[in-house]
Amino acid sequence: MLAWTTTPGAPGGLTLSEVAEPSPLPHEVLVRVEAFAPNPGDLAALPGAPTGSVPGWDGAGIVLAAAADGAGPRVGDRVLFLGLGARGWAQRRAVPHATTATAPPAAESERLATLPVPATSALRALRRLGSILGRRVLIVGATSAVGRIAVQLAARSGAHVVAVARDARRHAALRRLGAQETHTTLSSVASRVHGTIDMLGGQHLVDAYALLEPGGTVIALGHSAGAEEHFPSGAFVADPTTSGRSITSFFLGSEPDLAAEMASLAADEQLEVGDVDPRAWTELANWIEQGAPRPSGRVVFRVAHPDAPS
Secondary structure (H helix, E strand, C coil), X not given: CEEEEECCCCHXXXXXXXXXXXXXXXXXXXXXXXXXXXXXXXXHHHHHCCCCCCCCCEEEEEEEECCCCCCCCCCCCEXXXXXXXXXXXXXXEEEEHHHEEECCCCCCXXXXXXXXXXXXXXXXXXXXXXXXXXXXXXXXXXXXXXXXXXXXXXXXXXXXXXXXXXXXXXXHHHHHHCCCEXXXXXXXXXXCEEEEEECCCCHHHHHXXXXXXXXXXXXXXXXXXXXCXXXXXXXXXXXXXXXXXXXXXXXXHHCCCHHHHHHHHHHCCCCCCCCEEEEEHHHHHHHHHCCCCCCCCEXXXXXXXXXXXX
């Protein structure tokens, strides 16, 4: 079968190569991959990946063989999957059934491929904030894939959603998704918040922590700003107005019961994933070489299967 393999010096650091077919373990299903949407974490991991390895965490497709242990999706099921052991940028992959969710038969693989990492990350992050009904929740990097989902889920949960996104032209869309305040920078957020989900890191994380009310929490989900965090002296000294604040993070691959939640998110027709920019998977390396631009929404690559039934 064909798969993208890491190749130092090649465009995008990848080559489309013939590789061995996957050999599923008893707890794994074999999936014909139909689409995948590279995540920032996928791209960040490329430089350190062993030569000849197949990258790619998540995607969507059709089950070709059920798991030998009898659990999980059945043959022919349409699924979305998450496997942080990578090997997703391939025509077929083996993936644990614990992180493979059955999707509605009519669901489009391109849409499903945008959900596993971003949607489950947003949901699990919001859960860590506890009850957010009537509370101010700050989403930093709100136009990212995770941010868009977080805005929607927080608004559904009754939060007063404060969205921060650099491009003011996209604020109207964030308000349609449920944000009640929109800001281009954290400096214009005037009132403290119960919790924050931060996708950017760097100074944004420092400033988000300073905006917490007593007992509030920042969930650090990303570091796309590419900068270090430097907290001022005394930032962690508590007084009656700052006590009990915290910063935390989590590893999605260690989270339990992901399949059920991915299935629920896949079936949620009201959940907006934004514009999808579908492309042939043969364009992947050049897209990465060009800096992985996203001019019109989430870029999704359709995997070709010349011998697949029509």
